[in-house]
Each structure stands twice: as structure tokens, then as C-alpha cells.
Amino acid sequence: MKVLIVDDSKAMRMIVKRTLRQAGFNDIDVDEAGNGKEAIEKINADKPDLVLCDWNMPEMTGIECLEELNKAGSDVKFGFVTSEGTPEMRARASEAGALFLIAKPFTADTFKENLAGVLVSS
Amino acid sequence: MMDACTTTKVDYWLDIAADAVKEFSATCLGMEETDVEVVGKDTVPPRGMAGAYLALVSLDDAVQIGFVSDETGCKAISGAMLAMEEDELEELTQSDIKDTMGEVVNIVAGMVKTKMVNINPDLNLGLPIFLTGPVEPLPQQEFGTVQMKIGSSIARVVIIRQSDPDAETLQGPST
Numbered sequence: 162m163k164v165l166i167v168d169d170s171k172a173m174r175m176i177v178k179r180t181l182r183q184a185g186f187n188d189i190d191v192d193e194a195g196n197g198k199e200a201i202e203k204i205n206a207d208k209p210d211l212v213l214c215d216w217n218m219p220e221m222t223g224i225e226c227l228e229e230l231n232k233a234g235s236d237v238k239f240g241f242v243t244s245e246g247t248p249e250m251r252a253r254a255s256e257a258g259a260l261f262l263i264a265k266p267f268t269a270d271t272f273k274e275n276l277a278g279v280l281v282s283s
Numbered sequence: 284m285m286d287a288c289t290t291t292k293v294d295y296w297l298d299i300a301a302d303a304v305k306e307f308s309a310t311c312l313g314m315e316e317t318d319v320e321v322v323g324k325d326t327v328p329p330r331g332m333a334g335a336y337l338a339l340v341s342l343d344d345a346v347q348i349g350f351v352s353d354e355t356g357c358k359a360i361s362g363a364m365l366a367m368e369e370d371e372l373e374e375l376t377q378s379d380i381k382d383t384m385g386e387v388v389n390i391v392a393g394m395v396k397t398k399m400v401n402i403n404p405d406l407n408l409g410l411p412i413f414l415t416g417p418v419e420p421l422p423q424q425e426f427g428t429v430q431m432k433i434g435s436s437i438a439r440v441v442i443i444r445q446s447d448p449d450a451e452t453l454q455g456p457s458t
Contacts, residue, residue, distance in 0.1 A: 170385060
């Protein structure tokens with residue numbers, strides 16, 4: 162399975178990759194993007210099975226990215242991994258079609274719980 | 284809920300931010316509860332420290348949250364966040380440290396936003412910036428820092444808040 166990690170922080174992309182492994186999701190190919198615009202290019206080119214996306218990013222935010230994907234009719238599975246975990250943000254994410262919103266700081270267990278229906282763990 | 288006539292003091296923001304740093308340290312830095320503590324508060328801009336700042340803004344309030352440490356502390360905290368061993372810390376580049384400290388303040392500010400949701404649900408997060416050198420408030424701004432021991436490092440959480448001299452100031456909600 163292909164997973165695209167979208168975050169403007171290289172450190173956070175590394176931490177998300179590490180947490181996926183810790184959560185037991187080892188049989189996955191991981192790619193990275195630094196903002197929503199780059200993510201859309203990679204989604205169109207590589208068709209990942211899941212996008213794990215930050216919310217607040219320069220150039221194009223995560224919610225703008227999801228809205229663009231919706232307009233284009235994309236059915237890519239999409240979830241947020243973000244520091245913004247308020248009820249309002251969760252509602253906004255859900256309304257836009259995100260499967261989940263994982264709030265930072267997160268643990269491997271949080272990833273397991275949220276991704277269980279989307280990725281297969283080994 | 285906040286209205287145009289209410290404000291929260293810098294002290295309240297500092298307490299909320301310190302709690303967020305404790306939770307962050309436990310989850311992201313692998314620290315035990317006893318490894319992280321508040322060791323002091325003051326209103327003096329920290330010297331000899333660098334770190335990341337991020338804005339939390341709404342119509343009623345405008346705050347910069349900073350998370351700063353000395354060179355050794357920035358390296359140690361960044362290394363802990365990246366799960367590096369002590370002998371690997373020298374591999375960290377300045378770019379790695381800036382990026383990681385930026386993410387630290389991003390996470391802490393996000394937690395502060397969530398903790399403040401019943402007081403001010405309209406806060407918006409900015410993007411982090413990394414600054415080296417002292418950050419000083421303008422005359423119309425309130426300023427405070429809380430000094431925290433995080434493992435063997437000393438870090439400071441900085442709050443710079445836009446004052447509203449016409450607003451009634453509250454202590455913040457009782458808990």
C-alpha cells in the first residue's frame with residue numbers, strides 16, 4: 162500500500178513515518194510532500210492509497226488540498242495529522258470527507274486505532 | 284465565551300502553555316512526569332536563547348507563543364523529538380534543529396488552542412518562525428515567560444500578548 166505524508170516539517174514527516182512503523186504498518190511504501198499543492202501533484206501522479214496530511218501549511222493548507230481533491234472527484238482516502246484538534250476542526254475535517262483527524266502529539270496506539278480500517282498492520 | 288470586553292492575562296496563557304509542554308514532553312520526548320517541571324516565571328526576555336514562535340490570533344486576542352532554549356537545549360530537545368541517541372546529536376544540522384523546534388511550538392500552540400476552546404473558540408494558528416536572539420515586546424504588549432526543566436535542558440515558554448487597555452481584565456476562568 163502507498164501512503165503519502167504531507168507536512169511542511171521534515172522532522173514531522175519523519176516522526177509520522179516512524180510512528181506508522183511503531184504501529185505495525187510495515188508493508189507500506191511511503192512518499193512525502195511539503196504542502197498541499199505538492200500533495201495534489203503526487204496524488205495525481207502516484208495514486209496513493211492513503212494521504213496523511215497536516216492542516217496548517219504554506220502555499221496550500223491541508224483543508225484546501227482536500228477541497229481541491231473533492232472538486233476534482235478524487236476518492237483517495239484522506240486523514241489529517243495536525244496540531245489543531247478542536248471540535249470545530251474535527252467537524253470541518255469530517256464534513257470535507259476526511260476519514261479521521263489525529264491530533265498532535267500522537268502515539269503509535271492513536272495511529273493503530275485510527276488507521277485500523279484503512280491500512281493493514283503486520 | 285470571550286467577547287470584545289474580556290481578556291485573559293499573560294499568566295493564564297503561560298500556565299496553559301506550561302501544561303501543554305508537560306503533556307508534549309511526555310508524549311513526544313519520552314519524558315517521565317518527574318523529568319519536566321516549572322522552575323520559575325518572570326517578565327524578562329530570555330537572553331542567549333533561540334527558538335520558535337507562532338501566533339495565535341482571533342478578533343479578541345493576539346498572542347505569540349515562543350519555545351526557546353540555549354544551543355545545547357535546542358539540540359537535546361530536537362534530538363529527543365527525533366528519537367536520537369546522545370551520540371547522534373552532533374549529526375543534527377541547524378536546519379534540522381530549526382525545523383524541529385518549529386514543530387515543537389506548532390504542537391504546543393495547537394494544544395493551547397484546544398485548551399482555550401471554551402474561553403476563545405476563534406483562535407487561529409499561524410506558521411512557526413525560528414528566531415535567534417532576544418525577542419522584546421513593544422510598549423503596548425504584555426510579556427511573560429515560564430522557565431521549565433525538560434530532562435537535562437532548560438527551556439522557556441514565552442508569551443507576548445497584545446494589550447487592550449480599554450478591556451476589562453479577568454483572572455481567567457476558575458477551574
